Amino acid sequence: MINYILKRLMYILIALFVIVTVTFFLMRLAPGSPFASERNFPPQIEEKLNETYGLNNPWYIQYKDYLIDTASFNFGESMKYKARSTNDMISESFPVSLTLGIEAMLLAIGFGVLAGVIAALYHNKFPDYLATTIAVLGISVPSFILAGLMQYFFAYKLGLFPVSGWKGFNYSILPALAIAFSHAGFIAKLTRSSMLEQNHSEYVKMARAKGLGKWTIVFRHTLRNALLPVITYLGPLTAGVVTGSFIIENIFAIPGLGKHFVQSITNRDYTVIMGTTVFYSIILLFAILIVDILYTFIDPRIKLKGAKK
Amino acid sequence: MTQQQIEKDKFKIVGGNHEATDKLAAKSVSFWKEVFLRFSQNKLAIFGLILLIVIALMAIFAPMLSQYKYSDQLGVYNSPPSADFWFGTDDLGRDIFVRIWYGARISLFIGITAAIIDLIIGVLWGSISGLAGGRVDNIMMRIADVLTAVPYLLVVIVLLVVLQPGLFPMIVALSITGWINMARIVRGEVLSIKNQEYVLAARTLGANTGHLILKHLIPNALGAILVTMTLTIPSAIFTESFLSYLGLGVPAPQASWGTMASEGNKALASAPWRLFFPAIFISLTIFAFNAVGDGLRDALDPKLRK
Numbered sequence A: 001m002i003n004y005i006l007k008r009l010m011y012i013l014i015a016l017f018v019i020v021t022v023t024f025f026l027m028r029l030a031p032g033s034p035f036a037s038e039r040n041f042p043p044q045i046e047e048k049l050n051e052t053y054g055l056n057n058p059w060y061i062q063y064k065d066y067l068i069d070t071a072s073f074n075f076g077e078s079m080k081y082k083a084r085s086t087n088d089m090i091s092e093s094f095p096v097s098l099t100l101g102i103e104a105m106l107l108a109i110g111f112g113v114l115a116g117v118i119a120a121l122y123h124n125k126f127p128d129y130l131a132t133t134i135a136v137l138g139i140s141v142p143s144f145i146l147a148g149l150m151q152y153f154f155a156y157k158l159g160l161f162p163v164s165g166w167k168g169f170n171y172s173i174l175p176a177l178a179i180a181f182s183h184a185g186f187i188a189k190l191t192r193s194s195m196l197e198q199n200h201s202e203y204v205k206m207a208r209a210k211g212l213g214k215w216t217i218v219f220r221h222t223l224r225n226a227l228l229p230v231i232t233y234l235g236p237l238t239a240g241v242v243t244g245s246f247i248i249e250n251i252f253a254i255p256g257l258g259k260h261f262v263q264s265i266t267n268r269d270y271t272v273i274m275g276t277t278v279f280y281s282i283i284l285l286f287a288i289l290i291v292d293i294l295y296t297f298i299d300p301r302i303k304l305k306g307a308k309k
Numbered sequence B: 001m002t003q004q005q006i007e008k009d010k011f012k013i014v015g016g017n018h019e020a021t022d023k024l025a026a027k028s029v030s031f032w033k034e035v036f037l038r039f040s041q042n043k044l045a046i047f048g049l050i051l052l053i054v055i056a057l058m059a060i061f062a063p064m065l066s067q068y069k070y071s072d073q074l075g076v077y078n079s080p081p082s083a084d085f086w087f088g089t090d091d092l093g094r095d096i097f098v099r100i101w102y103g104a105r106i107s108l109f110i111g112i113t114a115a116i117i118d119l120i121i122g123v124l125w126g127s128i129s130g131l132a133g134g135r136v137d138n139i140m141m142r143i144a145d146v147l148t149a150v151p152y153l154l155v156v157i158v159l160l161v162v163l164q165p166g167l168f169p170m171i172v173a174l175s176i177t178g179w180i181n182m183a184r185i186v187r188g189e190v191l192s193i194k195n196q197e198y199v200l201a202a203r204t205l206g207a208n209t210g211h212l213i214l215k216h217l218i219p220n221a222l223g224a225i226l227v228t229m230t231l232t233i234p235s236a237i238f239t240e241s242f243l244s245y246l247g248l249g250v251p252a253p254q255a256s257w258g259t260m261a262s263e264g265n266k267a268l269a270s271a272p273w274r275l276f277f278p279a280i281f282i283s284l285t286i287f288a289f290n291a292v293g294d295g296l297r298d299a300l301d302p303k304l305r306k
Helices: A002-029 A043-052 A059-071 A086-121 A126-140 A143-157 A169-199 A202-209 A214-226 A228-232 A234-251 A257-267 A270-298 B018-022 B031-040 B043-065 B096-132 B134-149 B152-163 B167-194 B197-204 B209-245 B257-266 B273-300
Strands: none
Touching: A002 A059, A002 A270, A002 B134, A002 B152, A059 A270, A086 A126, A086 A169, A086 A214, A086 A228, A086 A234, A086 A257, A086 A270, A126 A169, A126 B273, A143 A169, A143 A234, A143 B209, A143 B257, A143 B273, A169 A214, A169 A228, A169 A234, A202 A214, A214 A228, A228 A234, A228 A270, A234 A257, A234 A270, A234 B152, A257 A270, A270 B152, B031 B043, B031 B273, B043 B096, B043 B273, B096 B134, B096 B167, B096 B209, B096 B257, B096 B273, B134 B167, B152 B167, B152 B209, B167 B209, B197 B209, B209 B257, B209 B273, B257 B273
16 A cells, blocks of 8 residues: 555656656747736846846756756746745635635535436436436536536526626635536436446345335445446546636636636746646646545455555 | 156157258348447437538538638627528627638547547557557556646646647647547557457467557457547547637637637627537537447447347
8 A cells, every 4th residue: 555655656756747847848938928018128127037037047057946946835936926926826826716626526526426316216217318418418518618608697697696706605606516517417427327237236136125215225225336436536527627717717707726827828927837837736646646545445346556465 | 767668760860950050040240230230229329420410511511602701800790690690790790600610620620630649649659568568568658657647738738838829739739648548548458459369379370460460459449449539539629629718729810619619708798699609519519429439339339239
């Protein structure tokens, strides 16, 4: 187990190194400069700016400085907004994204599992068709389009929810739903097929023979086993929720990390792009590691590769 | 108990009835024909296929036959759908109907090209890795492992920032990590096929590696490859529209569905049709490819044979 975790940590470190290096060189190749939008710069000022940010040093010195800074989690100041460090930006906006992300994940898992269970219980009957259709719809409609449509119908037309902003729970419902919907569709599909598979197994027949009720069998027996494939989906779900937030936060004007990331892209604000990219990568890599470790606790049949008993 | 005496003359030799024993219960059907039969029984998949054909035909012919060009500014701004402009016009007075089908060309082109590039790199990487085995396999798969660990969309976004948005950079960005999935699947197939008896037999008969790859490995792995490819296209189209939405798509006045949806979203309150039409077509296309891909997978799965 420890061997396995150490091995995975090594992969994460290599992957992070690749990401850091690749972003560094890509950013250097990128056309356009963060100072380009301030027009009519006297050359002296531009020179001074380049010097302050160390842009005049040869690339290997810049690369070395950058590696050291990154290793100590110092992502530098924003090149666009004076006196704002990337770290401040992350610590200000990440909690917002985290709240939204957790809400979206809970919605996705809750609705997905529920729809899947209902579909499996009423196999080939109306509720099954309804749940499957909604799931297919969820998988086919991209989150940003759903977000726009929900904003139009539920906020503009019906006025049920605020259109945009971030001032309370009410504001988080539409964006969280928009992120969650497609994942809920996937989870419903997974739950349905694995529930149906479980229904053929001996222990379910046994439980039925004992005269247990439909729902008792589901909650006491089937669901526990049927949820295993759903847990495998938790890794991709985390990644999907994080990347989904890039656009959704922009559509709903939520001051989260995703919005800053996208803004830094349009502003060519290199320090912020690199800082947030590294930050996101760390979160995603560790989320997937945690999910992988969780499996072993939940399903004793899974043995991790490289693990010793 | 005593054995009952049976007289010999109760038996007679009838001879072998070869006609009856050679007759099979079902007509012999080739594998691909059977796949086709099973696929055609899947209503959803057939519906998806028809949808795709219609969308492809419209993408080819609609821009040619229309009286407007995708970049024509017609002087009628933000007009709702009408007899003149079937899908309405946008804020620059461009006909959305033509732009949708023009955008379909771009979205489909990007999706299909990315899938083909994934196919080529993935099949090469996967089959070399699987066939070579040993240390080569180990190194190649570790490289793939590290690349999978790198968050896909982040790389694509960073890459597009650098390459400057456009059609070609978009395809490069999509295929840079997209091939790994294909490589893994092909490697898995190759590993399982490689150890089959018939491959051993072919080897004993003196078949060289090239012959093995062409005659045995590729035909047998084709199903899995085909399914993966069909399911890569919708995810490429989805990613493309996602990136276009972030402003990293093809530059104006060209338009993909993603850029149109993004612009439409900004004009939502005054001109909702500008979001509706691209939204419908992105979703329909992704749905259709997924339906066809799922149908193919079911049709190719011998376990689901009836």
